[in-house]
Amino acid sequence: AVLAVVRALLLKRNHPKDYQAIEDLMDHWEERRKEKGVVEMVGFMGAFCRNKLGMDWVTDTDVRHAFGVLKTNGVGHGSNKCFLYPNLSLISHSCTANLDMVDRPARTVQLVAKRMIKMGEELTWSYTKFMEPLPKLQATLSHNWMFTCQCSRCSDPSEHGLYFSSQKCDCGGYFTKRTLEMYQCDGCENVVEDEKMRVEERNILKEVAEAGQDELADMIEKLLGQEHFHPTHHVMFRLYSRLLESVARTDKTDNLPTAVKHGETLLNILLVMDGEGGKIVKKCKELLKVIRYKDLVRRREEGGFHKICLTKY
Numbered sequence: 001a002v003l004a005v006v007r008a009l010l011l012k013r014n015h016p017k018d019y020q021a022i023e024d025l026m027d028h029w030e031e032r033r034k035e036k037g038v039v040e041m042v043g044f045m046g047a048f049c050r051n052k053l054g055m056d057w058v059t060d061t062d063v064r065h066a067f068g069v070l071k072t073n074g075v076g077h078g079s080n081k082c083f084l085y086p087n088l089s090l091i092s093h094s095c096t097a098n099l100d101m102v103d104r105p106a107r108t109v110q111l112v113a114k115r116m117i118k119m120g121e122e123l124t125w126s127y128t129k130f131m132e133p134l135p136k137l138q139a140t141l142s143h144n145w146m147f148t149c150q151c152s153r154c155s156d157p158s159e160h161g162l163y164f165s166s167q168k169c170d171c172g173g174y175f176t177k178r179t180l181e182m183y184q185c186d187g188c189e190n191v192v193e194d195e196k197m198r199v200e201e202r203n204i205l206k207e208v209a210e211a212g213q214d215e216l217a218d219m220i221e222k223l224l225g226q227e228h229f230h231p232t233h234h235v236m237f238r239l240y241s242r243l244l245e246s247v248a249r250t251d252k253t254d255n256l257p258t259a260v261k262h263g264e265t266l267l268n269i270l271l272v273m274d275g276e277g278g279k280i281v282k283k284c285k286e287l288l289k290v291i292r293y294k295d296l297v298r299r300r301e302e303g304g305f306h307k308i309c310l311t312k313y
Contacts, residue, residue: 001067002045004074004082008066009049009058021086027068028146042067072145075105085109094124094151095137096160100278101125115275124151131273131280133165133201133234135194153273157186160272163230164237167197174230201235208238213246217255220262232269240266248290256295263288 012019033039046063049055073089074082083105091099091111098117102110111125128140134154141149153159157166157176166174166183173187175197182191204223211219220239229235240262247259267284274280 001070001082002048004070005045005063005066006049006053006055008070008084009055009062012062012066013055013057022066022069022084025069025073025086025089027065028072029064029068031146032068032071033064075109081105083109092122092124093127093141093145093147093149095126095130095134095149095153096151096273096275097124097126097130098275099123099125100275112277114277114279114281131234131237134159135165135198162232162269162272164232164234164269164273166230167192167233168228168230204235205238208235208242211242213243213250213252213255216243216246217258220258231265237266237269240269244284244287244291247294248287253294253298256291256298259291260288260295263291 008019008022011022042063043060045067046058046060049058049063070082070084073086074084075088076082085105088109088111098113098115098121099111100114102112117123127145128137130137132140138149138154141147158174159165163174163176166176168174169185169187169190171185171188171190173185175183175190175192176186177184178194179191181194183194183197184191204219208216208219216239220236220243223229223236223239224231243255244259244263244266247255263284267281267288270278270281270284
């Protein structure tokens with residue numbers, strides 16, 4: 001973080017015209033200063049620049065702005081590099097974006113359309129991992145980028161009919177209405193604690209991470225039978241993903257029909273969330289292609305049919 005700030009400050013000193021693009025970007029300092037330790041850290045950066053690097057012309061205001069701009073607009077959070085593309089910063093976030101980044105950030109960055117984009121439609125890309133439940137997504141966006149997302153997914157309680165983040169109520173409705181630390185069913189008066197639901201989901205996901213192939217298949221059928229989660233809920237999404245990855249990389253054939261069946265559901269989820277040209281959709285299609293082929297081989301060997309063209313897939 002210090003190195004990126006120093007480079008921004010040197011740009012201001014040596015190439016003020018180029019720095020103007022950074023000067024015009026938002027730093028959200030009034031919000032960021034409320035975070036624990038941020039004021040002290042930025043003060044340390046300023047002192048370090050002046051006392052250790054001999055940059056006696058640096059002011060704390062300069063450091064605050066550079067830090068805030070990089071935190072708000074920098075690409076590559078979580079890595080050891082932070083890139084700043086002023087033009088890219090003008091593109092809004094969406095949890096169901098229509099643009100995808102081609103490669104990792106470098107000296108240049110390239111975006112491609114991953115959905116059909118209508119004339120006049122706003123171009124959007126995802127600032128963070130979008131295959132997460134909305135509470136986690138909203139918390140990340142609020143903390144790192146200081147806004148509450150109002151994209152089409154976040155504005156739709158059903159998340160485009162997927163109920164990706166909402167558990168099902170006994171009445172058949174879904175807990176989509178948030179009030180303080182509670183969620184209310186959209187079909188009745190029932191309420192449930194947010195933390196209770198999240199703990200339950202975390203515990204299941206822990207089991208998913210540790211489960212073997214047969215256990216994953218059993219968990220899917222069990223949870224679908226309980227009707228506690230919509231078939232496209234994020235817990236089910238993780239289960240389908242893990243099952244497909246496990247089946248694709250082994251010679252075990254018992255769970256091939258189950259993987260083919262739920263792989264279709266997985267792909268449908270991704271087509272909504274990632275778009276027909278998205279990277280995750282492409283990976284899912286490749287996995288499904290492998291699994292379908294293996295299932296065709298299994299069916300032929302078991303005498304399910306006599307003739308089949310195995311090169312079709």
